[in-house]
Amino acid sequence: MTAPQGVPTSPAPARVDLADAPRSNLDWVAALAAPGPGHEEALRALHALMLRAARHQVWRMRGLVPGVGPAALDELANGAADEALVALLGKLGTFEGRSRFTTWAYKFAVLEAAVQVRRQAWRGREVSFEDVTVVVGSLGEEAVGPAEELEALDLATALGRAMSQVLTPYQRRIAVALLVDEVPIDVLAQRLATTRGALYKTLHVVRARLRAALADSGHLPRSRTDERRGGTARRVEPGPPVAPARPVEEVSS
């Protein structure tokens, strides 16, 4: 496969040499908590870990920012690692040892790098946040056969009706922005001056309302607690780098 123009072709960074790093979770926390023997070495090792994680995340998501060259991507990773290091040190006291310290540390850099790549990818792009009238009359793809097409269209039509009837305008806008327009949740949170958590909570309520409406109309099995039935919960497994998100397009006005 040929990399898009501007995408670095070098592999993601290799392992970090942790020869001078603390050995155990307790050693890490003790060395980082206060100046003393091993403090500087631990900080250096931690920064190397953060940089590795940030570079790995940036590398995975590089397809989202095809116009950004290798040097700028590495600068982005370095910035994310620095920010993540500060965030981690501020929360060092919350580490409870439920994971390896290195895994706990990685997640700060992964989060920071991912957020920065998403924001970079959507910089300068408009996010539509108008209210949406949902009147589904066709499918976005071909079904495998006439019967399946009718069934899918029936479900999509019922879903569209439910979106119009049981969601508030705000809930509808959030659902369409995140799940139809595929605006990254961090980007939408930034544009709306809210938080990722608040948007996910709204999405959770949207899904529950839509599932209940579709259960009422006989399109989904009724579930007393709306637990796993009908859901597709899955475990994380390594997958290919994420595809670039679609730009927001006006369906019609």
Added chain:
Amino acid sequence: MTRRLTTLTTGQAEALTLATHPYLSCDQCFDLVDAYVDAVAAGRPDDAAPGLEEHLAGCAACAEEAQTLLELVRD
């Protein structure tokens, strides 16, 4: 101005109607994901906290970050 949405793909319909109970916030997911990833890497995926896998199925950003974390741990 109001947009008019006239098509929905199967994937969009599934994403809109995904069952994500029990509820877990993104912040709670962040708190729990490192231990979960270590457990998955060690072959103990059933150690997932209630709601964590449902959250990862319903939150593309958290899922993306969890997958990266797993790759780093397994490397």
